[in-house]
Amino acid sequence: MTSFYNKINYQFIISRKITDIITFYLLITIIVTISIIPGCIQDGAEPGLMETQVDIDLPSDSTGIPGGKLAVRIHLPDPENTRYPEGAPVVIVGEGGAVADGIVNTYLRNLEDVIVITLIYPGGENLRENRRSDGEYDYRGRRSIAALRDVIRYAAGGKPDANGSRLGDLANYDVLYSNVGFIGFSFGGNIGIAVAALEGEAIGDHLKYVIQWETPVSSQIATRDLGRMLFQPINSGATGRTEFFNPYYVSYGPQVINVDYSRIAYDPASIYPVFIDGNGDGIFTVVNGSHYRQPTPDLNDNGILERNEDYGLDTYWFDTYDTDGREVYSRPVMKALERYNALSDRWPSNIVSVAEAESYWDIRESVRMYGAALEKIPGLKGMYLLSDDDHVQSDPHKSHVHQAFDGWTRHTSWFKINPDKKYLVEVDPSLEDLPIRELDWNTPPAEWEDRSSYCIPEVVKDETYQIAAVHQMADLVQEGNGGIAT
Numbered sequence: 001m002t003s004f005y006n007k008i009n010y011q012f013i014i015s016r017k018i019t020d021i022i023t024f025y026l027l028i029t030i031i032v033t034i035s036i037i038p039g040c041i042q043d044g045a046e047p048g049l050m051e052t053q054v055d056i057d058l059p060s061d062s063t064g065i066p067g068g069k070l071a072v073r074i075h076l077p078d079p080e081n082t083r084y085p086e087g088a089p090v091v092i093v094g095e096g097g098a099v100a101d102g103i104v105n106t107y108l109r110n111l112e113d114v115i116v117i118t119l120i121y122p123g124g125e126n127l128r129e130n131r132r133s134d135g136e137y138d139y140r141g142r143r144s145i146a147a148l149r150d151v152i153r154y155a156a157g158g159k160p161d162a163n164g165s166r167l168g169d170l171a172n173y174d175v176l177y178s179n180v181g182f183i184g185f186s187f188g189g190n191i192g193i194a195v196a197a198l199e200g201e202a203i204g205d206h207l208k209y210v211i212q213w214e215t216p217v218s219s220q221i222a223t224r225d226l227g228r229m230l231f232q233p234i235n236s237g238a239t240g241r242t243e244f245f246n247p248y249y250v251s252y253g254p255q256v257i258n259v260d261y262s263r264i265a266y267d268p269a270s271i272y273p274v275f276i277d278g279n280g281d282g283i284f285t286v287v288n289g290s291h292y293r294q295p296t297p298d299l300n301d302n303g304i305l306e307r308n309e310d311y312g313l314d315t316y317w318f319d320t321y322d323t324d325g326r327e328v329y330s331r332p333v334m335k336a337l338e339r340y341n342a343l344s345d346r347w348p349s350n351i352v353s354v355a356e357a358e359s360y361w362d363i364r365e366s367v368r369m370y371g372a373a374l375e376k377i378p379g380l381k382g383m384y385l386l387s388d389d390d391h392v393q394s395d396p397h398k399s400h401v402h403q404a405f406d407g408w409t410r411h412t413s414w415f416k417i418n419p420d421k422k423y424l425v426e427v428d429p430s431l432e433d434l435p436i437r438e439l440d441w442n443t444p445p446a447e448w449e450d451r452s453s454y455c456i457p458e459v460v461k462d463e464t465y466q467i468a469a470v471h472q473m474a475d476l477v478q479e480g481n482g483g484i485a486t
Helices: 002-036 142-155 186-203 331-339 354-362 370-376 399-409 421-427 462-480
Strands: 051-059 069-077 088-094 115-119 175-185 207-213 249-251 264-266 274-276 381-385 415-417
Touching: 051 142, 069 142, 088 142, 088 186, 088 462, 115 142, 142 175, 142 186, 175 186, 175 462, 186 207, 186 370, 207 462, 264 331, 331 354, 370 399, 381 399, 381 462, 399 415, 421 462
Parallel strands: 088 115, 088 175, 175 207, 207 381, 381 415
Antiparallel strands: 051 069, 069 115, 264 274
16 A cells, blocks of 8 residues: 555656646746737737737948948737738838937837837937947938838838848738838928938838828928927927917918018027017017016017017027037028028028038928929828827918928829828727818818818827828728728
């Protein structure tokens, strides 16, 4: 009996050891899997819907370094949640502002059925994510544009990563290489047009649409020449924006908005060194008014700037043109400084020349590139997104949207302001009863000042109509490819 029980006990012990070994290896497998796929579950995702994040290094001559690589992140939807039975389309995200780092998907976190690609432009770095792209950052210049070109080629299956793998190798479903788009947020929308205009030969078969969200499509809009004016220029460290509209606005223009710059002045000791001198005293005159807690040029404290009051003119928000710390104003302001001899024949060393400013803005203003972009990629489709209250601009004429409309529609029949309501409801069913007016393709509003006729109401979250736009544009492309939109 003793030997029998000892045998049973021995077998039990062996069995426990085998079970423990299997359990151990299962745990190791789970841990390794989680470490390989960081951030599997996206914030706000429904239970069971997973997003896989994969970081790759993408070889690119945009870095200017032999063997240089770009830091790129792929956000893959769950295999059971691709937008189409045929597979998943792809959208590339253009970060707002002029920052180099856009690898974290901060805009489309709840876009769960489309592959989202984010990147760091050459020379950019994200210390928190421990990711960096080789090279030197050029504030969305030619190197950044070339980097986006290579990411588009990768997204469309035409370029492998540093390991020789292609995008489709990361997904266990079909990647729809023929359905690749770009969405750019704020200033980030301009590079989507620049890459088509300057690199269209390399990506003409790949890039199908560009979405611009509240993008400052001209230099005057980027530098807020019409408003909102900051309390002080960005390099002063001040925070907050006024609701002022430039009282020297004259009329709309498709590339240049007509502003009366004849009173332009320069005083390096003023809060705004470059300004429109409404009261003619040679300095940017401010008072402590009741509407704002900081010094304001609203001398009569009525909340509106008038033509006998000053209007401050600013550089683009990243403040510098190059490593020497020189500044660049909008194209018309630079020309006005020269035309009206505001600098008294002595050009300050911290302001670029007019010729340098022209070259700088040539590849950063969509209004100057729409024609070339749509000539290089004739079938390129476009959408412009905006809500009632623009996140930066206070121009009641919505001049930047008007400029985008004119630039797109002169060259394509596939441009739309904001997505259709049915796509908003698809993202957020609670919007079903919200009155939202729609414009057809290539149709302008009857009155640009009538914001309710074409702008998204402020009660709708930005991400909701941004996702809706991606869905509508991807569906348009997929239907053209013979696919079935869901």
